[in-house]
Structure formats: structure tokens, C-alpha cells
Amino acid sequence: DTAVSQTPKYLVTQMGNDKSIKCEQNLGHDTMYWYKQDSKKFLKIMFSYNNKELIINETVPNRFSPKSPDKAHLNLHINSLELGDSAVYFCASSQDRGNEQFFGPGTRLTVL
Amino acid sequence: KQEVTQIPAALSVPEGENLVLNCSFTDSAIYNLQWFRQDPGKGLTSLLLIQSSQREQTSGRLNASLDKSSGRSTLYIAASQPGDSATYLCALWARRGSTLGRLYFGRGTQLTVWP
Numbered sequence: 001d002t003a004v005s006q007t008p009k010y011l012v013t014q015m016g017n018d019k020s021i022k023c024e025q026n027l028g029h030d031t032m033y034w035y036k037q038d039s040k041k042f043l044k045i046m047f048s049y050n051n052k053e054l055i056i057n058e059t060v061p062n063r064f065s066p067k068s069p070d071k072a073h074l075n076l077h078i079n080s081l082e083l084g085d086s087a088v089y090f091c092a093s094s095q096d097r098g099n100e101q102f103f104g105p106g107t108r109l110t111v112l
Numbered sequence: 113k114q115e116v117t118q119i120p121a122a123l124s125v126p127e128g129e130n131l132v133l134n135c136s137f138t139d140s141a142i143y144n145l146q147w148f149r150q151d152p153g154k155g156l157t158s159l160l161l162i163q164s165s166q167r168e169q170t171s172g173r174l175n176a177s178l179d180k181s182s183g184r185s186t187l188y189i190a191a192s193q194p195g196d197s198a199t200y201l202c203a204l205w206a207r208r209g210s211t212l213g214r215l216y217f218g219r220g221t222q223l224t225v226w227p
Contacts, residue, residue: 040219041199041220042217042219043156043201043203043217045215056215090155090156092156097205097212098144098212099161100146100158101156103148103155103156103157104155105155106154
């Protein structure tokens with residue numbers, strides 16, 4: 001009965017590699033988000049999709065590309081990984097923008 | 113520009129105490145404010161959401177208040193328990209005229225409740 005799920009939970013990879021993180025929500029929500037939480041625990045929004053349409057795109061390197069194949073899924077693809085990309089990435093969803101948000105368990109990415 | 117501040121950054125209290133966590137914001141043009149808790153190594157769990165037109169919300173031992181004029185929200189935890197130990201974050205959606213603006217997060221207050 002998981003509401004927002006992410007895979008994988010842990011991801012360890014070398015600099016320069018390309019990796020993807022997947023997110024799925026079974027809440028029937030229209031809006032999904034990607035957040036980055038750095039080593040100091042500060043949470044920063046990266047992207048938001050509403051009904052498969054990109055509505056928030058914060059200042060994020062274009063090596064990061066979100067993809068939403070349908071309302072229930074929002075994947076994050078990262079090209080040419082750098083050391084500074086190491087962080088915990090959270091997916092979240094809400095009924096619509098501005099509504100109560102529900103978070104996934106996070107994906108801890110470590111770039112070596 | 114909206115800024116969201118949570119002070120103190122860390123708080124340690126004995127079990128049973130009633131406590132208040134603070135969230136301050138610089139611009140009163142907000143759409144709503146949400147309180148979360150984050151356990152170590154876990155995602156964020158939604159606690160309470162207060163709409164701009166509301167003054168407070170309650171859930172069990174938790175009560176969140178909102179005072180837009182003073183730019184402040186408080187999360188009141190009654191009869192604290194060791195299981196309440198976590199980091200508590202507030203987040204708000206700003207209002208831009210009649211539309212929704214940006215989302216802002218505070219840096220959180222790390223709460224430790226000891227037996």
C-alpha cells in the first residue's frame with residue numbers, strides 16, 4: 001500500500017556515468033516533484049510536473065532531465081554524474097500544485 | 113524575496129514536556145504552510161497543512177498555528193515522547209498575486225526527546 005515509491009534506495013556510481021531514479025505514486029495525484037537534500041539536510045525543489053507537463057524547473061544543470069511517461073510516474077535521469085551530485089533525492093506528489101505533499105523514502109546517490 | 117527560518121536548529125527536551133517549534137517567514141503573501149517530520153534516513157512525513165485563511169490545525173498531540181501578520185507559524189507538541197524525536201520542517205507555498213508562486217522550505221529543527 002506504498003503511496004510514493006522510489007527505486008533504487010541506494011545508488012553508488014562513478015563520476016561521468018549516467019543514471020536514472022524512478023518514482024511512482026498510487027495516490028491518483030496530478031502533480032509530482034523531485035527534490036534534492038544535500039549533506040546539510042537542506043531540501044531544494046528541482047522539478048515539478050502537473051499532468052505530465054513540466055511546471056517548475058529550478059536552476060538545475062541540464063544534465064538532469066525529468067521524464068513523466070504518465071501521471072503516476074516521474075523519473076529523473078542524470079547524465080555525466082559529478083561529485084557534487086551526491087545527495088539524497090526525494091520524489092513527492094500532491095493532488096495539485098499547492099496541495100498537501102506526500103514524499104517517497106528517498107534515493108541516496110553517492111558519486112565516487 | 114521570501115525567506116523561511118526555523119529556530120532553534122536543534123532542541124533537546126525530557127519526555128513529557130510540552131514544546132513549541134517555530135517557523136518564521138518574511139513575506140505574508142502565502143498560499144499555505146505545511147509541517148513535516150523527517151526521521152533519520154527516511155522521507156518526509158506530512159503532519160499538518162494550514163491554508164492561508166486558517167489560524168490553526170490539530171492532529172492528536174500536534175497543533176499548528178499560523179499568524180500571517182507576524183510571519184510566524186508554530187508547531188505545538190503536547191506531552192512529548194521519545195518517538196517524537198525527528199527533524200521537523202516547515203514549507204510554504206508563496207502567493208504571487210492571485211496565483212501560486214514558489215515553494216520554500218525551512219532548514220528544520222532537530223528535536224531529541226530523552227526518556
